[in-house]
Amino acid sequence: MARVTLVTGGSRGIGRAVAQRLGASGYPIAVNYTSRADAAEEVVESIRSAGGSAMAVGADVSQVDAVAAMFETVEAELGPVEVLVNNAGITRDGLLLRMGEDDWDRVISVNLKSVYLCSKAALRSMIRSRWGRIVSIGSVSGLSGNPGQANYAASKAGVIGFSKSLAKEVGSRGVTVNVVAPGFIATDMTEELGEAAVNAASESTSVGRLGTPGEVASAVEYLAADDASYITGQVLVVDGGLAL
Amino acid sequence: MDRADIESKMTDLLVSELGLEKEKINPGASFEADLEVDSLGVVELLMALEDEFDVKIPDEEAEELVTVGQAIDLVEQKLAG
Secondary structure (H helix, E strand, O other), X not given: OOOOEEEOOOOOHHHHHHHHHHHHOOOOEEEEEOOOHHHHHHHHHHHXXXXXXXXXXXXXXXXXXXXXXXXXXXXXXXXXXXXXXXXOOOOOOOOHHHOOHHHHHHHHHHHHHHHHHHHHHHHHHHHHHOOEEEEEEOOOHHHHOOXXXXXXXXXXXXXXXXXXXXXXXXXXXXXXXXXXXXXXXXXXXXXXXXXXXXXXXXXXXXXOOOEOHHHHHXXXXXXXXXXXXXXXXXXXXXOOOOOO | OOHHHHHHHHHHHHHHHHOOOHHHOOOOOEOOOOOOOOHHHHHHHHHHHHXXXXXXXXXXXXXXXXXXXXXXXXXXXXXXO
Protein backbone atom coordinates (compact mmCIF):
# COMPACT_ATOMS: atom_id res chain seq x y z
CA MET A 1 0.00 0.00 0.00
CA ALA A 2 1.93 3.00 -1.21
CA ARG A 3 -0.72 5.45 -2.28
CA VAL A 4 0.59 8.99 -2.11
CA THR A 5 -1.55 10.86 0.39
CA LEU A 6 -1.93 14.57 1.02
CA VAL A 7 -3.47 15.63 4.31
CA THR A 8 -4.39 19.30 4.47
CA GLY A 9 -4.04 20.85 7.91
CA GLY A 10 -2.01 17.83 8.94
CA SER A 11 0.09 19.40 11.66
CA ARG A 12 -2.31 18.88 14.54
CA GLY A 13 -5.61 17.48 15.73
CA ILE A 14 -7.49 15.14 13.46
CA GLY A 15 -5.22 15.86 10.47
CA ARG A 16 -2.18 14.86 12.47
CA ALA A 17 -3.83 11.59 13.53
CA VAL A 18 -4.84 10.84 9.93
CA ALA A 19 -1.30 11.52 8.67
CA GLN A 20 0.22 9.31 11.36
CA ARG A 21 -2.23 6.47 10.91
CA LEU A 22 -1.95 6.31 7.12
CA GLY A 23 1.79 6.85 7.41
CA ALA A 24 2.03 3.85 9.71
CA SER A 25 0.07 1.82 7.15
CA GLY A 26 2.66 2.57 4.47
CA TYR A 27 1.09 5.48 2.64
CA PRO A 28 3.70 8.13 1.73
CA ILE A 29 2.31 11.27 3.37
CA ALA A 30 2.47 14.94 2.52
CA VAL A 31 1.63 16.90 5.67
CA ASN A 32 0.25 20.29 4.72
CA TYR A 33 0.35 23.18 7.17
CA THR A 34 -0.42 26.87 6.98
CA SER A 35 1.71 28.46 9.70
CA ARG A 36 2.94 25.74 12.05
CA ALA A 37 5.98 24.46 10.18
CA ASP A 38 7.51 23.12 13.41
CA ALA A 39 4.40 21.09 14.26
CA ALA A 40 4.23 19.70 10.73
CA GLU A 41 7.90 18.70 10.87
CA GLU A 42 7.19 16.92 14.15
CA VAL A 43 4.44 14.89 12.47
CA VAL A 44 6.79 14.10 9.57
CA GLU A 45 9.48 12.96 12.01
CA SER A 46 7.03 10.77 13.92
CA ILE A 47 5.96 9.08 10.68
CA ARG A 48 9.56 8.54 9.60
CA SER A 49 10.62 7.16 12.92
CA ALA A 50 7.75 4.68 12.70
CA GLY A 51 9.21 3.49 9.39
CA GLY A 52 7.02 5.50 7.02
CA SER A 53 7.83 8.20 4.52
CA ALA A 54 6.56 11.74 4.79
CA MET A 55 7.21 15.35 3.89
CA ALA A 56 5.88 18.68 5.10
CA VAL A 57 4.46 21.20 2.67
CA GLY A 58 3.35 24.69 3.61
CA ALA A 59 0.40 26.29 1.80
CA ASP A 60 -2.67 28.35 2.53
CA VAL A 61 -5.17 25.94 0.99
CA SER A 62 -7.72 28.68 0.42
CA GLN A 63 -5.44 30.30 -2.19
CA VAL A 64 -5.41 28.90 -5.70
CA ASP A 65 -1.75 29.65 -6.44
CA ALA A 66 -0.58 28.20 -3.15
CA VAL A 67 -2.57 25.03 -3.82
CA ALA A 68 -1.09 24.66 -7.31
CA ALA A 69 2.42 25.08 -5.92
CA MET A 70 1.70 22.58 -3.13
CA PHE A 71 0.57 19.90 -5.60
CA GLU A 72 3.65 20.50 -7.75
CA THR A 73 5.92 20.14 -4.75
CA VAL A 74 4.26 16.94 -3.57
CA GLU A 75 4.22 15.42 -7.04
CA ALA A 76 7.91 16.17 -7.54
CA GLU A 77 8.87 14.57 -4.24
CA LEU A 78 6.39 11.73 -3.73
CA GLY A 79 4.46 11.41 -7.00
CA PRO A 80 0.90 12.32 -7.98
CA VAL A 81 -1.56 12.55 -5.08
CA GLU A 82 -3.77 9.47 -5.02
CA VAL A 83 -5.48 10.00 -1.69
CA LEU A 84 -6.55 13.51 -0.74
CA VAL A 85 -7.71 14.16 2.80
CA ASN A 86 -9.34 17.58 3.02
CA ASN A 87 -8.96 18.24 6.70
CA ALA A 88 -7.87 21.87 7.03
CA GLY A 89 -10.45 23.80 8.97
CA ILE A 90 -10.98 26.66 11.34
CA THR A 91 -13.74 27.97 13.58
CA ARG A 92 -14.77 31.56 14.18
CA ASP A 93 -17.73 30.94 16.45
CA GLY A 94 -20.31 33.52 17.41
CA LEU A 95 -24.03 34.09 17.30
CA LEU A 96 -25.10 35.18 13.87
CA LEU A 97 -26.23 38.61 15.05
CA ARG A 98 -22.68 39.21 16.22
CA MET A 99 -20.88 37.45 13.40
CA GLY A 100 -18.69 39.74 11.34
CA GLU A 101 -18.37 39.37 7.60
CA ASP A 102 -14.73 38.44 7.96
CA ASP A 103 -15.63 35.58 10.33
CA TRP A 104 -18.03 34.30 7.71
CA ASP A 105 -15.71 34.68 4.73
CA ARG A 106 -12.66 33.24 6.40
CA VAL A 107 -14.42 30.08 7.59
CA ILE A 108 -16.08 29.47 4.21
CA SER A 109 -12.80 30.08 2.48
CA VAL A 110 -10.61 27.82 4.61
CA ASN A 111 -13.17 25.06 5.18
CA LEU A 112 -15.03 24.95 1.86
CA LYS A 113 -13.15 26.77 -0.87
CA SER A 114 -10.05 24.77 0.03
CA VAL A 115 -11.97 21.56 -0.66
CA TYR A 116 -12.89 22.84 -4.11
CA LEU A 117 -9.34 23.95 -4.87
CA CYS A 118 -7.55 20.86 -3.59
CA SER A 119 -10.02 18.37 -5.06
CA LYS A 120 -9.80 20.03 -8.45
CA ALA A 121 -6.02 20.00 -8.33
CA ALA A 122 -5.93 16.34 -7.32
CA LEU A 123 -8.48 15.07 -9.83
CA ARG A 124 -6.46 15.36 -13.00
CA SER A 125 -4.03 12.62 -12.11
CA MET A 126 -6.66 10.56 -10.26
CA ILE A 127 -8.93 10.45 -13.31
CA ARG A 128 -6.07 9.63 -15.60
CA SER A 129 -4.96 6.72 -13.44
CA ARG A 130 -8.57 5.59 -12.93
CA TRP A 131 -8.06 5.46 -9.18
CA GLY A 132 -8.44 8.06 -6.48
CA ARG A 133 -9.80 8.74 -3.03
CA ILE A 134 -11.02 12.06 -1.74
CA VAL A 135 -12.03 12.06 1.89
CA SER A 136 -13.11 15.33 3.44
CA ILE A 137 -13.53 15.97 7.12
CA GLY A 138 -17.01 17.32 7.75
CA SER A 139 -18.74 17.74 11.08
CA VAL A 140 -21.97 16.78 12.74
CA SER A 141 -22.50 20.56 12.86
CA GLY A 142 -22.97 20.41 9.11
CA LEU A 143 -25.73 17.83 9.51
CA SER A 144 -27.67 19.07 12.51
CA GLY A 145 -26.51 22.65 12.99
CA ASN A 146 -25.03 24.17 16.11
CA PRO A 147 -25.78 27.54 17.70
CA GLY A 148 -22.84 29.89 17.33
CA GLN A 149 -21.55 28.00 14.31
CA ALA A 150 -23.66 29.21 11.41
CA ASN A 151 -20.50 29.83 9.38
CA TYR A 152 -18.80 26.57 10.36
CA ALA A 153 -21.96 24.47 9.91
CA ALA A 154 -22.62 26.08 6.52
CA SER A 155 -19.07 25.30 5.39
CA LYS A 156 -19.34 21.68 6.51
CA ALA A 157 -22.79 21.20 4.98
CA GLY A 158 -21.27 22.68 1.84
CA VAL A 159 -18.54 20.06 1.90
CA ILE A 160 -21.22 17.36 1.96
CA GLY A 161 -23.12 18.77 -1.05
CA PHE A 162 -19.84 19.25 -2.89
CA SER A 163 -18.76 15.69 -2.19
CA LYS A 164 -22.02 14.11 -3.30
CA SER A 165 -21.93 16.08 -6.56
CA LEU A 166 -18.32 15.26 -7.26
CA ALA A 167 -18.93 11.60 -6.41
CA LYS A 168 -21.49 11.51 -9.22
CA GLU A 169 -19.13 13.25 -11.64
CA VAL A 170 -16.13 10.98 -11.19
CA GLY A 171 -17.51 7.66 -9.96
CA SER A 172 -17.11 6.06 -13.37
CA ARG A 173 -13.38 6.79 -13.26
CA GLY A 174 -12.59 4.86 -10.10
CA VAL A 175 -12.48 7.93 -7.89
CA THR A 176 -14.56 7.92 -4.74
CA VAL A 177 -15.51 11.03 -2.77
CA ASN A 178 -16.70 10.76 0.80
CA VAL A 179 -17.05 12.72 4.00
CA VAL A 180 -16.17 11.71 7.53
CA ALA A 181 -18.26 13.74 9.95
CA PRO A 182 -16.84 13.75 13.47
CA GLY A 183 -18.83 14.72 16.52
CA PHE A 184 -17.06 15.84 19.68
CA ILE A 185 -13.42 14.88 19.32
CA ALA A 186 -10.76 15.80 21.89
CA THR A 187 -8.60 18.34 20.02
CA ASP A 188 -7.43 21.91 20.51
CA MET A 189 -10.65 22.98 18.85
CA THR A 190 -12.85 21.33 21.48
CA GLU A 191 -10.52 22.28 24.34
CA GLU A 192 -11.40 25.90 23.69
CA LEU A 193 -15.00 25.09 24.62
CA GLY A 194 -14.22 24.78 28.35
CA GLU A 195 -14.76 21.99 30.86
CA ALA A 196 -18.50 22.40 31.37
CA ALA A 197 -19.17 22.22 27.66
CA VAL A 198 -16.89 19.20 27.30
CA ASN A 199 -18.76 17.38 30.09
CA ALA A 200 -22.11 18.19 28.52
CA ALA A 201 -20.79 17.01 25.15
CA SER A 202 -19.60 13.72 26.65
CA GLU A 203 -22.99 13.09 28.23
CA SER A 204 -24.81 13.76 24.98
CA THR A 205 -23.07 10.82 23.30
CA SER A 206 -24.12 7.18 23.64
CA VAL A 207 -20.55 6.11 24.27
CA GLY A 208 -20.27 8.61 27.14
CA ARG A 209 -17.00 10.33 26.24
CA LEU A 210 -15.33 12.48 23.61
CA GLY A 211 -13.84 10.70 20.64
CA THR A 212 -10.15 10.60 19.89
CA PRO A 213 -8.52 11.89 16.69
CA GLY A 214 -7.36 8.30 16.09
CA GLU A 215 -10.96 7.12 15.99
CA VAL A 216 -11.63 9.58 13.18
CA ALA A 217 -8.42 8.60 11.43
CA SER A 218 -9.46 4.94 11.29
CA ALA A 219 -12.66 5.91 9.46
CA VAL A 220 -10.60 7.93 6.98
CA GLU A 221 -8.26 5.01 6.48
CA TYR A 222 -11.16 2.71 5.71
CA LEU A 223 -12.58 5.04 3.05
CA ALA A 224 -9.11 5.55 1.55
CA ALA A 225 -8.54 1.83 1.09
CA ASP A 226 -9.09 -0.28 -2.02
CA ASP A 227 -11.74 -2.17 -0.07
CA ALA A 228 -14.00 0.90 0.03
CA SER A 229 -14.22 1.10 -3.76
CA TYR A 230 -18.02 0.78 -3.83
CA ILE A 231 -18.65 3.47 -1.24
CA THR A 232 -18.96 6.98 -2.60
CA GLY A 233 -20.92 10.14 -1.91
CA GLN A 234 -21.39 9.07 1.69
CA VAL A 235 -21.14 10.77 5.04
CA LEU A 236 -19.65 8.49 7.67
CA VAL A 237 -20.58 9.93 11.04
CA VAL A 238 -18.05 9.28 13.82
CA ASP A 239 -19.72 10.76 16.87
CA GLY A 240 -20.08 8.05 19.52
CA GLY A 241 -23.83 7.94 18.96
CA LEU A 242 -24.52 11.60 19.55
CA ALA A 243 -28.21 12.40 20.05
CA LEU A 244 -29.44 9.08 18.71
CA MET B 1 3.15 20.00 -37.20
CA ASP B 2 0.49 19.79 -39.91
CA ARG B 3 -3.16 18.90 -39.65
CA ALA B 4 -2.59 15.25 -40.50
CA ASP B 5 -0.10 14.94 -37.61
CA ILE B 6 -2.58 16.50 -35.21
CA GLU B 7 -5.32 14.17 -36.39
CA SER B 8 -3.10 11.15 -36.03
CA LYS B 9 -2.00 12.10 -32.50
CA MET B 10 -5.59 12.92 -31.55
CA THR B 11 -6.68 9.48 -32.74
CA ASP B 12 -3.95 7.84 -30.66
CA LEU B 13 -5.07 9.78 -27.59
CA LEU B 14 -8.70 8.84 -28.07
CA VAL B 15 -7.66 5.20 -28.25
CA SER B 16 -5.19 5.28 -25.36
CA GLU B 17 -6.99 7.64 -22.97
CA LEU B 18 -10.63 6.87 -23.65
CA GLY B 19 -10.42 3.34 -24.99
CA LEU B 20 -12.19 4.13 -28.27
CA GLU B 21 -12.01 1.94 -31.36
CA LYS B 22 -9.72 3.45 -33.95
CA GLU B 23 -12.02 2.65 -36.89
CA LYS B 24 -14.84 4.76 -35.49
CA ILE B 25 -12.75 7.90 -35.20
CA ASN B 26 -13.03 10.46 -38.01
CA PRO B 27 -13.21 14.27 -38.10
CA GLY B 28 -16.97 14.26 -38.58
CA ALA B 29 -17.66 12.03 -35.58
CA SER B 30 -19.49 13.61 -32.66
CA PHE B 31 -17.97 12.80 -29.27
CA GLU B 32 -21.24 12.20 -27.51
CA ALA B 33 -23.54 10.95 -30.27
CA ASP B 34 -21.16 8.83 -32.34
CA LEU B 35 -18.33 7.92 -30.00
CA GLU B 36 -20.33 7.68 -26.77
CA VAL B 37 -17.84 9.85 -24.90
CA ASP B 38 -19.51 11.47 -21.89
CA SER B 39 -18.87 15.06 -20.83
CA LEU B 40 -16.12 14.03 -18.41
CA GLY B 41 -14.54 12.06 -21.25
CA VAL B 42 -14.34 15.23 -23.32
CA VAL B 43 -12.65 16.97 -20.38
CA GLU B 44 -10.20 14.07 -20.14
CA LEU B 45 -9.41 14.41 -23.83
CA LEU B 46 -8.78 18.13 -23.41
CA MET B 47 -6.40 17.52 -20.52
CA ALA B 48 -4.55 14.96 -22.61
CA LEU B 49 -4.42 17.37 -25.57
CA GLU B 50 -3.02 20.10 -23.35
CA ASP B 51 -0.28 17.77 -22.17
CA GLU B 52 0.44 16.27 -25.59
CA PHE B 53 0.60 19.53 -27.53
CA ASP B 54 1.68 21.79 -24.68
CA VAL B 55 -1.20 24.23 -25.21
CA LYS B 56 -3.81 25.79 -22.90
CA ILE B 57 -7.46 25.31 -23.80
CA PRO B 58 -9.77 27.70 -21.91
CA ASP B 59 -12.99 26.22 -20.49
CA GLU B 60 -15.27 28.40 -22.60
CA GLU B 61 -13.71 27.17 -25.83
CA ALA B 62 -13.76 23.60 -24.61
CA GLU B 63 -17.50 23.75 -24.00
CA GLU B 64 -18.18 24.31 -27.68
CA LEU B 65 -16.50 21.13 -28.88
CA VAL B 66 -18.87 18.66 -30.47
CA THR B 67 -16.85 16.77 -33.08
CA VAL B 68 -13.36 15.36 -33.44
CA GLY B 69 -12.79 17.81 -36.31
CA GLN B 70 -13.53 20.76 -34.06
CA ALA B 71 -11.00 19.49 -31.55
CA ILE B 72 -8.42 19.25 -34.33
CA ASP B 73 -9.28 22.83 -35.41
CA LEU B 74 -8.84 24.03 -31.86
CA VAL B 75 -5.42 22.43 -31.42
CA GLU B 76 -4.32 23.71 -34.84
CA GLN B 77 -5.41 27.21 -33.90
CA LYS B 78 -3.62 27.04 -30.52
CA LEU B 79 -0.40 25.78 -32.09
CA ALA B 80 -0.51 28.60 -34.62
CA GLY B 81 -0.49 30.87 -31.60
